[in-house]
Amino acid sequence: MITLPWLYVLAGLMFAGFALLSLGDRSNGKRFGNAAFWGLMALSLLAGNQIGDFGNGLLVLALAGLAGFGLLGRGQPPTTSDDEREGWSIRLGNQLFLPALIIPATALMGTLLYNYTPLGQLGLFEAKRETYVLLGLGVLLALLVIFAWLRPPALAPLQEGRRLIDAMGWAAVLPQMLAALGVLFAAAGVGDIIGGVTRSVIPDGSLFLTVVVFGLGMALFTMIMGNAFAAFPVMAAAIGVPLLIGRYGGDPAVVGAVGMLAGFCGTLLTPMAANFNLVPAALLELKDQHGVIKAQVATALPLLALNILLIYLLAFR
């Protein structure tokens, strides 16, 4: 049976490749920092279960230190020039979208086939994790097609992947850090405290107002944290799970999915979400640093109200 650890190995080997290629990239003055950072990610994925909780903790501290003290640079992996790309784009035409569609198509159709045909009874993949396994298969399939069709250099996937991961830098690891922060908040009882505070403002027995506080709480807490990822575990612990799902019997899939999107409305409203709101303002040379946020207010507020209504109408059918 193919299980998640197989995927960790695949991703771990990829990060190990990034680390090794970073080490040899003399165009990057901070190549040792990059090699260490991606090397630690490889270690986490390949041996996370062997190095113990405290070992993992030290690994995370090292990642944060490398990123936080500016030890990450940006490599210059060999790739094609803009002119060459324009040429390929004209030569290959819209067929170029086909390999890009292999990954989502494999994941989507594979998941549907696996769940709605007898195929699922063969027990090929870890239960409930078939989509991720299929994602991995899709990646390998797409690479196979790319090599058979376009014949790039053998190291191209790792070099091009490194180009993209270096462009993101530590931001690629931040979501996982925020998920871990959420767990720590929960362990320290932050969810209980916020839950206590928010629950104290909910009139007992009013489902509608409970949903409203949940949705507003997701948006507000997301604005404070700059990211719905950190807000979700807290609001789920405070209101989503004990009240909406537990007491009122709401559908966990609706509460989870739409609750997260209520948080996304908050992301549109906060300078804390710098990547989305402040960086583009700088990129587009806006005079007003908050111009993008201002353009988003009249979309975010009605959408927040609608998402709250969606939870109320869909989760408690």
Add this chain to the structure above:
Amino acid sequence: MSYWPLLGILGVVAGFALRLNPMLVVTAAALATGLLAGMDLHLVIATFGKAFNDNRIIAVVWIVLPVIGCLERFGLQQRAAAVIRGLRSATVGRLLLLYLLYRQLTAAIGLHSTAGHPQTVRPLVAPMALAAAEKQVGELDEVTTERVKAYAAATDNVGVFFGEDIFFAIGSIVLIQQTLLTYGYNLAPLQLALWAMPSAVLAFLVHGSRLLLLDRRLGRARA
């Protein structure tokens, strides 16, 4: 109940407000929160490490990068640009409406990282939107220029936020699933992705209407 652990949140707010590196801010907040809750340092670090290890699946999503990178090597972005350029829309509103749709649809099938502010908005969408606006009102004053550019960036954000959760292998879906699993609710990613669809449609309607209203506002500016 002690409110001390909330200081960690305050630290996050202050850290972001001071533009400190988010990786450091998050780590410091995690350590402070644990210590304030009465854990010893060893336990705090171990808890943080275990949580990071338990969420490794979030990092697995990056295995798509080598494929996307290889396709970029052969001009995927240029091809996408050519397709958008081929859509000869005359107005800012319609252009951005199409981009919103394109962004939502591509994000929904997991191609959310094929476009974005540096890759598409600055080199393509914003200049195209400005050109369309010039066709509508003639020479642009500063207020209009700022507004059109801001709308271009905003449209990218709305498109990707309310498209990506329809793709089931995205980080936020994984996070929802992992969080609910700790309470004993074992959901399949596809179930969660399904319920992201109504919000996606509403986002298209709300933001799309605003884009068409922008056209009317520009039309009025000329009159």
